[in-house]
Amino acid sequence: xxxxxxxxxxxxxxxxxxxxxxxxxxxxxxxxxxxxxxxxxxxxxxxxxxxxxxxxxxxxxxxxxxxxxxxxxxxxxxxxxxxxxxxxxxxxxxxxxxxxxxxxxxxxxxxxxx
Amino acid sequence: xxxxxxxxxxxxxxxxxxxxxxxxxxxxxxxxxxxxxxxxxxxxxxxxxxxxxxxxxxxxxxxxxxxxxxxxxxxxxxxxxxxxxxxxxxxxxxxxxxxxxxxxxxxxxxxxxxxx
Numbered sequence: 001x002x003x004x005x006x007x008x009x010x011x012x013x014x015x016x017x018x019x020x021x022x023x024x025x026x027x028x029x030x031x032x033x034x035x036x037x038x039x040x041x042x043x044x045x046x047x048x049x050x051x052x053x054x055x056x057x058x059x060x061x062x063x064x065x066x067x068x069x070x071x072x073x074x075x076x077x078x079x080x081x082x083x084x085x086x087x088x089x090x091x092x093x094x095x096x097x098x099x100x101x102x103x104x105x106x107x108x109x110x111x112x113x114x
Numbered sequence: 115x116x117x118x119x120x121x122x123x124x125x126x127x128x129x130x131x132x133x134x135x136x137x138x139x140x141x142x143x144x145x146x147x148x149x150x151x152x153x154x155x156x157x158x159x160x161x162x163x164x165x166x167x168x169x170x171x172x173x174x175x176x177x178x179x180x181x182x183x184x185x186x187x188x189x190x191x192x193x194x195x196x197x198x199x200x201x202x203x204x205x206x207x208x209x210x211x212x213x214x215x216x217x218x219x220x221x222x223x224x225x226x227x228x229x230x
Contacts, residue, residue: 042220105159
């Protein structure tokens with residue numbers, strides 16, 4: 001398993017601003033994923049972020065709104081841009097050593113947009 | 115299209131009762147993986163089990179057991195002698211391998227409340 005940390009753990013942001021969420025892993029991993037979980041709901045995949053390639057976004061999520069960086073095998077960032085109250089959610093990163101491995105999840109970042 | 119259905123939104127049991135959480139999936143891939151995760155009130159997702167489509171053996175781990183049946187596209191999870199600490203939301207997930215994306219499709223989750 002991997003130990004994953006996320007920063008910040010929570011934040012309250014103003015409408016129209018941007019927030020960058022960091023995801024740090026204690027070991028090198030091939031695959032990293034970013035999810036959104038709205039209160040009381042299931043997880044929705046935002047994008048897959050593999051090192052050395054552009055992130056792959058799921059339907060309904062675009063790079064301009066959720067730019068992602070993956071500079072190395074232990075770190076990734078997700079930016080939530082031009083935020084609105086609808087972006088209030090928990091954002092989670094997860095990692096997997098290989099595609100068929102189980103994913104391990106970070107503790108999440110709880111974002112509230114006012 | 116791929117889909118995971120957890121029809122039980124919420125289940126309440128009394129401590130020491132057995133409980134089964136249902137998971138039904140849909141996929142056209144021949145190679146796929148199924149997972150169960152636990153999300154306690156603290157919020158962090160905890161991996162419980164992975165099963166690939168070619169392994170229909172049931173698995174037991176302590177009080178937890180899983181029943182995988184391809185014939186009914188089900189991957190059910192049973193907790194024996196439930197405890198208060200089992201109270202959590204449990205998610206079933208599907209990952210299709212044929213497409214090479216390995217992304218997870220999560221079910222909507224089942225909230226389990228174990229009452230003392």
